[in-house]
Amino acid sequence: MTLSDIEFPTPSEDADCRPVREILDRIADKWSLYIFVALKDGPVRFNALRRQIDGISQRMLTITLRQLERDGLISRTLFPTIPPRVDYELTAVGRSLLTPVMALMTWADSNRDVIEEARRQHDQTR
Amino acid sequence: MTLSDIEFPTPSEDADCRPVREILDRIADKWSLYIFVALKDGPVRFNALRRQIDGISQRMLTITLRQLERDGLISRTLFPTIPPRVDYELTAVGRSLLTPVMALMTWADSNRDVIEEARRQHDQTR
């Protein structure tokens, strides 16, 4: 039992400090990733986002957008027309996050068959 | 950027998006990413994982490991010694997921200052 190895994170490449955790806790929730993908091609209005992200409620969309805006990943622009129009758009920082997020989406897309097969086998063997 | 062209070719998004969503809902929960990073260098025992992932409860570690095992992303090996020893390890599929996950971690690590500054500004302006 090498307690020293467990206790000390490797200094060079390890990224799991507490600030990184706070950021990942924001990104890795149920809806943030979908919002990112929905905004990847440019600004989108609130209800357009709601229609695009299947299953999200109005409340959760509002809450998640507020948090992402607080983190500086998206920007909110209100046009005081009637009816009001609100555009949400990725900031520069948000667009830089889009690269690893899309890598995740691509992985999920190309590995869904493997995972579904693993689930079936696991449920049979159970 | 040819990713968008590959990812969303048809207007009927249900066929393409739903399985990807199921996978991402598994990956993008509160603890899975940390388990992946904790396992990146090889097999780790249950309580070693618990110590390494700060703040996770025994219950959530068990549940999350079971789900990841069901999806074929990690493997569970029980050594019937006294005391019992259980090793968790990334499978080949799990290791392929490690690449985009580490890209996310790296992004979070290099952008944490920007995000913390954005939070401070937002909270002041509020």
Add this chain to the structure above:
DNA sequence: CCTTGGCGGTATCAAACTGTGACCAACGCT
């Protein structure tokens, strides 16, 4: 001998989080 502690969990219950549906005000269309 007898307490303490580590191992890998399970069971239970409260707290936190998330989803559902109703409601809002202003206006355009018919």
Add this chain to the structure above:
DNA sequence: AGCGTTGGTCACAGTTTGATACCGCCAAGG
């Protein structure tokens, strides 16, 4: 007049998570 669209907020129900206790087994310390 009545309905729909805009971007939300609020109260309440349902789900998920966390804290704590407990389990059998054994090893080490006093």
